[in-house]
Amino acid sequence: MVVEETQRGRVERVRRRGQVLRRRLSGAAQGVTAQAAERTDGLRSRWGAATAVVSAAAWVLAGAAVVAFLVGWTAGWVELVAVALFIAVLLLVGLPFVLGSHQLESELDLSRDRVVVGERAHGALVLTNTSGRRLLPSVVDLPVGHGRASFELPSLPTGGRHEELFAIPTARRAVLDVGPVTSVRADPLSLLRREQDLTEQELLYVHPRTVRVEGSAAGLIRDLEGNSVRKLTESDVAFHALRDYVPGDDRRHIHWKTSARSGRLMVRQFEETRRSHLLILLSSRVDDYAVDDEFELAISIAGSLGIKVLADGQTLSALTSGQTLRARTSRQMLDQLSGVDYARSADRLSEVSRALSPEHAAASVAVMLGGSLTEVAEFRRARRHLPSDMRVLAIRCVSGGESVVKTMGDLTIVSIADLEELSSLLRRASL
Known part of the structure; x- marks a missing residue:
């Protein structure tokens, strides 16, 4: 019995020593790895900067040159060796175009960072040569959203300035990334290309189109104000x-x-x-809209109602199928609506209304917004999840359809085809 306990103790001591040794080896390995990474950071960053100037076409040509040289040298095919040398000369000739850096100072000035869809956003780009020598002609790029504008920069003396005016068309509601302004150095064949950011990125909000809603949200909220x-x-x-x-x-x-x-x-x-509190439920399901114009109309209606409610000093809550919008001010409301997009796996209106928080469920009036493919039965299902003392209005945006107002029990359904008809239809719905 004593022998067995002694053997167990020895085994336990060996096991503990093994664990300690493994921990020490692991710590040493991690330390060596960290030191190696720290020492090679500079080398890796320089290597990354050097290879970033090489385009995909240049890599392909370089690989082709290596293969052509090896095959030509091995097979004695002089033409292949000549092709390899020609490609190498092309790449070497392009190096002087990307060496060094542009000492440019850039100022990007947007006259307005918020515009309504359809308006043009105007801006100015001022470039100054801060180096001690004349700069050769080059190109400056300005990314806007998914697009890119290029400006030809002429030769600038020391301290010279060049100004470019531009206009950004806004055909769609969006939140656009403008910039950063990028200085581009490239060889004539664009095999080697070096870019240098000169400014920070700015945001341009393209707000939805809105209309003025007469009365206190067309009388919908005013009629309930102060009722117990x-x-x-x-x-x-x-x-x-x-x-x-x-x-x-x-x-x-x-x-x-x-x-x-x-x-x-x-x-x-x-x-x-009763407090004046408007709740907007906006469907962002792609299956609820026949065309994009219906979705844009729904967003414009939400923005028009939100602006009116906030201007009257009343409480506003706004939700889409996938998110809660911040709507403390009109600008914040429109900024949020600028970025609303379709959500293919988003909840239905009935699911959104069923999951309302107590704060949202305390609203006095709810407006549900959908498209022509949103069935009346879906609006009614959503209505059943809302408090019985809440006044509910359903708005169907129909492209090219007829604008009508119908009442089905405790639910008023408005079909609207044109944003300009919003005020008149809401007045009819409030009667």
């Missing part, structure tokens, strides 16, 4: 009844006369009054 609902609260203006005091109640609501008569503390209880 059958929901009890501890503080409001609509008195409901008295009840016994319980620890934690606000003593400011104690009714002292009744308390003196009854011999026990009594507090006031109130009915909650």
Whole structure:
């Protein structure tokens, strides 16, 4: 028995020593790896900078030159060796065009960083030669969204300035990345190309088109403002009844006369009054819209209603099928709508309404927005998930269809084909 315990102790000590040795070896290996990475950082960064100037075509040509030289040298085929040498000369001749760096100072100035779709965003690009020598003619690129504009930069003396004016057309609502302004050095065949960023990237918001909505959201919210609902609260203006005091109640609501008569503390209880709070539910499912124009119309309607509600100092909540929009100011609302896009796997309106937070469910009016492919049954399913005391309006954006207003029980459905008809249709829906 003693021998077995001794053997077990030896085995345990050997196992522990093995674990300690493995930990030490692992730590040493990690330390060596970290030191090697630190020492080779400069080399790797220089190698990356050197290879970044080589285009894909140049790599292909370089590989072809190596193969041609080896085959030509081995087979004694002089023509292949000549081709390899010619390619090598082409690459070597291009090197002087990309060596060095442009000492340029660039200023990118957008006259406005927010425009409405269809407007042009104007800007200016000012380039200054900050080097001590004359700069040769070159090219400066300005990326805009997925596109790129190129400007020919003439030869500039020391301290010379060159200004380029440009206009960005905005055919679609979007959030565009403008810049960075890039100085380009390349050989005549563009086999070698070196780019140098001169400015930071800026954002250009292309807001949706909106229209002025007359009245307090066309009367939809104004009619409910101040009406009491059958929901009890501890503080409001609509008195409901008295009840016994319980620890934690606000003593400011104690009714002292009744308390003196009854011999026990009594507090006031109130009915909650309706606050002006508009909830916008915007479907971003691609299957709900027949054409893109319907989706753009829905976004324009959401923006028009949001601007009106915020201008009246009322509360606004806005949700799409996939996100909650920040809508504390009109600018923030429109900025958010500029970036809204289709979501193929997004929730239906009924699923969005079912998952509302208590804050959103407390809205007085809800407006649901969809396209011509959004079925009426889907609007009704979404309505069933909303509070019964909430007024609900469903708006179907129909391209080339007829604008009509229908009421189906506690749900009003508006079909709209033109944004200019929004005010008149909302007035009819509020009657």
